[in-house]
Each structure stands twice: as structure tokens, then as C-alpha cells.
Amino acid sequence: MTEELEKLPLGDIETLTGSLAQRVYAVLREAILHMRCPPGTVLRKGQICEQLGVSRSPVAEAIAKLSAEGLVDVVPQSATRVSRFSMSVIREATFLREALELAAVERVAQTITEEQLVALTRNLKLQRLLVEDGDHAGFFEADEDFHNMIMAFTGYQGVTRTLAGVSLQLSRARILLLPSSDRAQESLREHEEVLEALRRRDAETARSAMRFHLGQLISRIEPLEHVHSDFFVAQ
Amino acid sequence: MTEELEKLPLGDIETLTGSLAQRVYAVLREAILHMRCPPGTVLRKGQICEQLGVSRSPVAEAIAKLSAEGLVDVVPQSATRVSRFSMSVIREATFLREALELAAVERVAQTITEEQLVALTRNLKLQRLLVEDGDHAGFFEADEDFHNMIMAFTGYQGVTRTLAGVSLQLSRARILLLPSSDRAQESLREHEEVLEALRRRDAETARSAMRFHLGQLISRIEPLEHVHSDFFVAQ
DNA sequence: CTAAACATACTAACATGTTAGTTGACACAT
DNA sequence: ATGTGTCAACTAACATGTTAGTATGTTTAG
Structure with missing residues (x-):
């Protein structure tokens, strides 16, 4: 030995x-x-x-x-x-993330400036390019940027940090999804709908578009419990 | 010396x-x-x-x-x-707290059981007694219990903890309000409206009642910046 | 053969010694 | 009188020695 x-x-x-x-x-x-x-x-x-x-x-x-x-x-x-993943912790993080992101997008819809809209538009253009190139990792990053930008636009500096802390486990689990990222296309489309609502300063629509978008993640994470069962805690 | x-x-x-x-x-x-x-x-x-x-x-x-x-x-x-208080940190905490508590009450309205309603009702009875006795500190605690119970009823164990972490600064500032707690009466009334909406499983009303209730706190904290200016950071 | 008790090795937790950066006072030059 | 440079004292940060709790492997009793 x-x-x-x-x-x-x-x-x-x-x-x-x-x-x-x-x-x-x-x-x-x-x-x-x-x-x-x-x-x-x-x-x-x-x-x-x-x-x-x-x-x-x-x-x-x-x-x-x-x-x-x-x-x-x-x-x-x-x-x-x-630590291993725990589906209950992940579901909790999903709840917290949704609460924070919905509140943020609702607020931002009421306060967003032209420059901020330009910045988001530019980010979505980048996302489109990355999808066309099939650059999953790049899209992953641009995706996170999109969400972080909205958080930052609330004007509350620590909110982005809090969200990051809250959804740490979520981000970690998301990495497991990277290989099978044929969802980028849909994800991009959902981002565009959020931005469209923000352009119209329509808080209610922005909220529901974001809610739909965020809801997709958990349903993609749940199957992982069986695929990567060694990464999850025994239930 | x-x-x-x-x-x-x-x-x-x-x-x-x-x-x-x-x-x-x-x-x-x-x-x-x-x-x-x-x-x-x-x-x-x-x-x-x-x-x-x-x-x-x-x-x-x-x-x-x-x-x-x-x-x-x-x-x-x-x-x-x-650390000294910072009004911007407090405003941030207010935003985060609102986001979490609104999401919680919305969810709980859809899932609440009879036992949970009984528990909340009992808590409100206690609150009424404490108001009548003029026991500010006691009411302060029962008030926190009320909010924590709703968080706990989401079924997410860590959510209460997260909220506590997020609104630490808020709780600390709240202590300064204790001496002038003639608001207990109104606060109790607002709690009752939240509970009433929960009884009817009316998520939308519960949400707006809670939003109104939470909105009262920040407007009571803001004057403190001048009363206790030595506790706040220079701006 | 099995199970319990013990001994050993290993780890985190705690205590304490050492280093280096910051502050504030005082002297000195302007 | 005021601004600047030096120095001494103090503090957090870091390194290392010590303790005590845990797990595992072996031995021994049933």
C-alpha cells in the first residue's frame, strides 16, 4: 500500500x-x-x-x-x-432567493434609469452571443451578472451580498447543471421578458416574469438528487 | 487621575x-x-x-x-x-425584512392549519393583555414571537434564522424605541388584521396588511438619527 | 465467533508566545 | 502657533505549544 x-x-x-x-x-x-x-x-x-x-x-x-x-x-x-447538499436546504434557499429577487425587481421597475436599461440590454446582447457560440460557462456568468445587476439597481449595496449568502448552496448545485445546459435558449428568452417589463416600468409583470424564470431552476435541480446521490445527504 | x-x-x-x-x-x-x-x-x-x-x-x-x-x-x-447605526444599512435591512416577511405571509396564507391559527390567536390574546398592563418589554417579545411564528409556519427551518441575521441591526435599533412605546395599541390592531386575512386564507390581503404594518417601523426609526446622533455614523 | 473494553493515534479546541502594523504623544523645525 | 517627523506603547494578527475529545483497531471475555 x-x-x-x-x-x-x-x-x-x-x-x-x-x-x-x-x-x-x-x-x-x-x-x-x-x-x-x-x-x-x-x-x-x-x-x-x-x-x-x-x-x-x-x-x-x-x-x-x-x-x-x-x-x-x-x-x-x-x-x-x-457539506453535502440537502434538498430541504435547497428548497429553502429557493424560497429566500425568490423572495429577494421578486422584491428587487418590483422596486427596480419603479426606479430604473435609462442608463440601467442600456446596461441590461447590453448584457442580454452578450447572452445571445454566448448562446449562439454554445459557450455554457460564459452564459452561466452572464446570467449571474444579469441577476446581480438588478439587485444592484435597488440601490442597496448589501442586498446583492445577502442574496449571495442566502443562495450559496443554490449556486453550488447549479454547477452540476452546467454540462446539460440546453436550457440557455429558454433562459435567455425569460430574461428578455423581464427586461421588457422593466422597460415599460411594469412592476407586476416584471415580478411574474421573474417568478416564472426562477421557478424553472428548482425543477431542474430536483432530479439531481438521484443522479448525484453521493453528493446529497441521506434522507 | x-x-x-x-x-x-x-x-x-x-x-x-x-x-x-x-x-x-x-x-x-x-x-x-x-x-x-x-x-x-x-x-x-x-x-x-x-x-x-x-x-x-x-x-x-x-x-x-x-x-x-x-x-x-x-x-x-x-x-x-x-458598530454604530447607519441609516442606509437600516433602510437596507428594512427592505430585506419586508421581502422575506411578505413572501412568508403569502405562502403561509395558502398552507396554514387550524392548530397554527389557534397558536397565533393565543399569541394575540397575550399581546392584548400585555398592552392593557402597559408591559412594553413583554409586548416587544410577544410581537417578535408573532412574526417568528409566521416565519416558522413556512415550514422552512432556516428562514427564521436568516431573517434574524438580516434584521439584526433593525432589532438593535428597535430597542431604542422601547421607552416611547405608545404604538403597541396600533401595532396590535395591525397584527389582528394580518391574522384575520390568514383566517380567510387571503394571501393578497395578508400581504398588504403585513406590508402596511412593517412600513410603520422605519418611519419611527428615522427620527432617532437626530435624537441619538452619537449612535449613528457621521453621514 | 461475537461483542465489549481498552489502548492508541489523530483531530479540533484552547492557551500562549511572537510579530508587525497603527495610533497618539512629544519634540523639533518652520 | 502650527505642521511634521520620530518614537514608544498598544493592539490585532499570526505562529506554535498543549489539552481533551473522538474514532478506530486490537485484544480479550463471553
Whole structure:
């Protein structure tokens, strides 16, 4: 038996700024969200320290933060694991995300400026190009940008951040959907309907268009529980 | 000059459970939320360690958590202060709270059971008694219970927790309103209207009744910026 | 052969020593 | 009197030593 010392697939800490603890947090979070550390992976403090070349203090702080966000499960005195998906947590996140995005789009419909409409229009043009090129990953990003822009247009700086925190698990699960992204076309169409309603300052229609659009995600995530059953908690 | 060694008004750590870090966090958080450590108070790690009889590690972890929640501001290498109120943060929290509570009440209107209606009715009876007794603090609690019960009735366990995190600053500011709580009467009336709509399973009316009710708070908080200007950040 | 008890190795949690950045006071030049 | 530079004291951030709880593998009793 060769003692296989598996290295964790972590990014480089040198390229980041901020305190050591923040950088360690960013590296771990990125690896978890992009599924390079799949659910169930055991994270050992000692190993992380060695690999990143830092001491245990900043690592402990980073893990505490990840634990608060629900990205890792800490078993006291024993082990730390990347948390598995839980359908109930995902359904909850869906509810929260819908609540926030609907409130945002309703408000933005009443306050949106010409410049903001131009920016959204430009983003949708980009989305169209990416769909035509079949660039799934690119579309994924532009899609997130579209939603984030609307959140930002509420004028509340922290709302985007709150949404990000709330729907962390959702974003993580979304990555699993990337390979089968034939939905981009429809998604684009739904985005256009939201924008169309915003152009007309029609809050009610914007709301229902967004509600329909967001409703598509959960029905695409639910089958994953069986496809990737090892990523989900036992029920 | 007598060297005044001001003790922080912290609760006792012995009475709590969980890891040391969790207990330290709970003690600090409680002192901040109840304004025993008013905004601007300087928290020194060394002092906290000495007073609670713990080492710096758990204190550091606790402060990191409070910092993430925005209850304290850490100035790197220098000092940690209890954060001051910021009207823009409060307005943001108001927006988020409204988004979540409206979504919740809308959903609950469609799913509420008889037992849940009974529980809410009982809570409102209690509220009425407390108003008649002029027990402001008691009403404050029953009021929070009412809202939390509705959140809990969504069936999403984490939603109540998320709301609590989101409207932390709001709760803190609400404490300042306690002395002048002649609004309890009206507040009770508004609660009754929400419950009435829930009884009829009328989601739309429940939503607008809740929206009206929540809208009252921000207009009562805004004047505080001038009354307690030392608790707010300079604008 | 099975199950329980014990020993061992390993981990997170906690305590404490060390480093480096910030602040504020005071001296000094303008 | 005022603005600037230096320095000392203090703080959070980081590193490392220590403790205690958990899991696992082995041994031993039934």
C-alpha cells in the first residue's frame, strides 16, 4: 500500500489580497463552490496549513466562517467535511432567493434609469452571443451578472451580498447543471421578458416574469438528487 | 487621575453551553443587542479574555463572527468597536425584512392549519393583555414571537434564522424605541388584521396588511438619527 | 465467533508566545 | 502657533505549544 498523500485542489494564496485568514477563506470557498472539493471531502487543518504555508490560526478562522455559511460541517474534536447538499436546504434557499429577487425587481421597475436599461440590454446582447457560440460557462456568468445587476439597481449595496449568502448552496448545485445546459435558449428568452417589463416600468409583470424564470431552476435541480446521490445527504 | 478600569457589562459565561467560542460570542452579542455596550464602545481582546477567564483564541473567533454580522467594526492591527447605526444599512435591512416577511405571509396564507391559527390567536390574546398592563418589554417579545411564528409556519427551518441575521441591526435599533412605546395599541390592531386575512386564507390581503404594518417601523426609526446622533455614523 | 473494553493515534479546541502594523504623544523645525 | 517627523506603547494578527475529545483497531471475555 503506497501512502497516497492526496493534495487538495486549492488555488494559490499568493494572488490574493487581504489578511491571511481572508485569503485562506477565499481559496477554500472557491474550491468548494466550484466542486473541486466535492461534498464529503475531508478537510484537515494540518494539511491545509502545510499546503498553503500558513499556521493554524488563519485556517481556523476561515473554517469557522465557512461553517457559519453551511459550506462545511465541523464534527467537534474530530473532522471537518465539505457539506453535502440537502434538498430541504435547497428548497429553502429557493424560497429566500425568490423572495429577494421578486422584491428587487418590483422596486427596480419603479426606479430604473435609462442608463440601467442600456446596461441590461447590453448584457442580454452578450447572452445571445454566448448562446449562439454554445459557450455554457460564459452564459452561466452572464446570467449571474444579469441577476446581480438588478439587485444592484435597488440601490442597496448589501442586498446583492445577502442574496449571495442566502443562495450559496443554490449556486453550488447549479454547477452540476452546467454540462446539460440546453436550457440557455429558454433562459435567455425569460430574461428578455423581464427586461421588457422593466422597460415599460411594469412592476407586476416584471415580478411574474421573474417568478416564472426562477421557478424553472428548482425543477431542474430536483432530479439531481438521484443522479448525484453521493453528493446529497441521506434522507 | 485614578486609573479607571471600566469593566464591560458582560453576562456570565458559565450559564451557557457549547464551545467556549460560542459562549463568548453569545455573551458579546447579547450585550451589544441590548445596548449595554452602546455603539462606539471599544472592545479589547485582552480585557475580554481577562474578564471572562478565557484565552484569546475563542475571543478571536467570536469577534470574527460578530464582524461578519456587522455588529462590530475591526480596525486592523488597532481596535475593535461596537458598530454604530447607519441609516442606509437600516433602510437596507428594512427592505430585506419586508421581502422575506411578505413572501412568508403569502405562502403561509395558502398552507396554514387550524392548530397554527389557534397558536397565533393565543399569541394575540397575550399581546392584548400585555398592552392593557402597559408591559412594553413583554409586548416587544410577544410581537417578535408573532412574526417568528409566521416565519416558522413556512415550514422552512432556516428562514427564521436568516431573517434574524438580516434584521439584526433593525432589532438593535428597535430597542431604542422601547421607552416611547405608545404604538403597541396600533401595532396590535395591525397584527389582528394580518391574522384575520390568514383566517380567510387571503394571501393578497395578508400581504398588504403585513406590508402596511412593517412600513410603520422605519418611519419611527428615522427620527432617532437626530435624537441619538452619537449612535449613528457621521453621514 | 461475537461483542465489549481498552489502548492508541489523530483531530479540533484552547492557551500562549511572537510579530508587525497603527495610533497618539512629544519634540523639533518652520 | 502650527505642521511634521520620530518614537514608544498598544493592539490585532499570526505562529506554535498543549489539552481533551473522538474514532478506530486490537485484544480479550463471553
